Amino acid sequence: MSADHYKVLFTGPAGAGKTTAIRTISDHLPMMTDVAATDETRDRKPSTTVAMDYGVIRLGRDEVVHLYGTPGQDRFDFMWEILQEGALGLLVLVDNARPDPVGDLTRFLDAYDAFIAATGVAVGITRTDVSAHPPRQDYVDLLARRGLRCPVFSVDARDPRDVSLLLQSLLYCLDPEASPA
């Protein structure tokens, strides 16, 4: 039986866990383009994505989801638009331990404004074990102010259950008729 193929895109600031999330749920060893970080990200983690991540997950019997991840750093933002092509929806990961994570989310919602309007978005708040502040409600309020109703979860990018729940909630929200796998 031939499967339906979908593409989703993970984005968000450097260190939010995009590469980790894709690696966590991918059925096969993902393709990564991480190089040793030489800039300010080096203090936080040893490597950073310079082009893209790519993994794949089969959901149920007949759905294959292709997982693409962007670089987080602004200097590679030319990849953000390229990677949107053909994607069904966007997963924004934000690192709750950064100085202004709600501002980070605002920046990514702005950057992907037209894409989100045409597709859909879900938000994963990572590193809530490192910083419990700001609360989830701050993100919900921001999304509501922008007229966006979408899933918002606290996720640990290292936990396959968290990441796949976020992914499935995005897919479900894009197509409520679809049965979650």
Ligand SMILES: Nc1nc2c(ncn2[C@@H]2O[C@H](COP(=O)(O)OP(=O)(O)OP(=O)(O)O)[C@@H](O)[C@H]2O)c(=O)[nH]1
């Ligand atoms: N404590 C904690 N660590 C986490 C959590 N989620 C992810 N991490 C860690 O945070 C780091 C995220 O790094 P990456 O996955 O490379 O982040 P990225 O978003 O791909 O970053 P760029 O490619 O630089 O944009 C990894 O060391 C993860 O193990 C979490 O919920 N809690």
Ligand SMILES: [Mg+2]
């Ligand atoms: Mg990365």
